[in-house]
Amino acid sequence: MAVTLADVAAAAGLSGSTVSRALSAPEKVNATTRERVERIAREMGYVPNHSARSLTAGRTDLIGLLVPDIANPFFPPIIKAVQARGIQHGRTVLIADVDERPADELPRARTMRRQVDGLIIASPRTSDDLMDELIALGPVVFVNRAVPGAASVVIDEAGGMEQAVEHLAALGHRAIAYLNGPKRSWSNTQRRGAVLAASARLGLELVELGPFEAQVQSGVHAADLVIARGITAVIAYDDLIALGVMARLTERGVRAGTDVSVIGVDDSPMSAMAYPTLTSVHVPGDAAGTEAVDSLLAILDGRQVEDEHVVLDSRLIVRSSTGPAPTS
Secondary structure, X not given: OOOOHHHHHHHHOOOHHHHHHHHHOHHHOOHHHHHHHHHHHHHHOOOOOHHHHHHHHOOOOEEEEEEOOOOOOOHHHHHHHHHHHHHHOOOEEEEEEOOOOHHHHHHHHHHHHOOOOEEEEEOOXXXXXXXXXXXXXXXXXXXXXXXOOOEEEEEEHHHHHHHHHHHHHHOOOOEEEEEOOOOOXXXXXHHHHHHHHHHHHHOOEEEEEOOOOOOHHHHHHHHHHHHHHOOOEEEEOOHHHHHHHHHXXXXXXXXXXXXXXXXXXXXXXXXXXXXOOOEEEEOOHHHHHHHHHHHHHHHHOOOOOOOOXXXXXXXXXXXXXXXXXXXX
């Protein structure tokens, strides 16, 4: 027969309510009691009955996660972290990909919301005038976009982007290009603003190109524009565009990291495997996913106001694709 909560309580010499709190709301029980209950439950092979708990609470124990493009390397770390954190709390995660179609985002969110307890929406592409309709589907937590009146987890783009510009300036580059991402991207607005401000502060000439979709092929096209302008340093909206730039530079006989320095954003696994390895701004997608789940569960448990913003830092990871400005 399956071990019940009552069995664990009897073995621990505690009330059923105390054991229940220790296993489902550990922050409400002192550490000694919690550890003892967890040990006894583990030794007895106790498995929580999430279905019964969900029926009692009127919940599904499902979390919805909506992303713009599951193939974009920015999103897998977020997805994995959301799934891992959800499992830790006995939640199952349903994932939907809108394939970079902004018009599909709100209808897909509405459909998913009917099946889940709450939503996590990563890098929403919905226009500002429709954001209230997404918020109305709450509980909802947004990742990588600050949304007034809703909980969000955002990454401080300015810190890492400023480090990127300072890095290029220290290497002697006096003119740099910024390759803009998609027009609808909130992240691009933040990254572009930080690059503009840092370039002005350091007295660098800044050339803007784009907008470009977050694809390797976009970087191939952008590289030809960079070569035509005679620019010696490039900051791309993301790693995919940056990798496309480096591939095209090689095809054209231009050495990335020697003739033209290239910086991406995301610090995706591909950045460390490219040749030369790609200097990139690290954005903590895994931490963002974890924080998003914690925020959503806090809202579901009534432990948090719904307009709280969590801010995470970004930083520059220097690799071989950046080097001193050419002297001739």
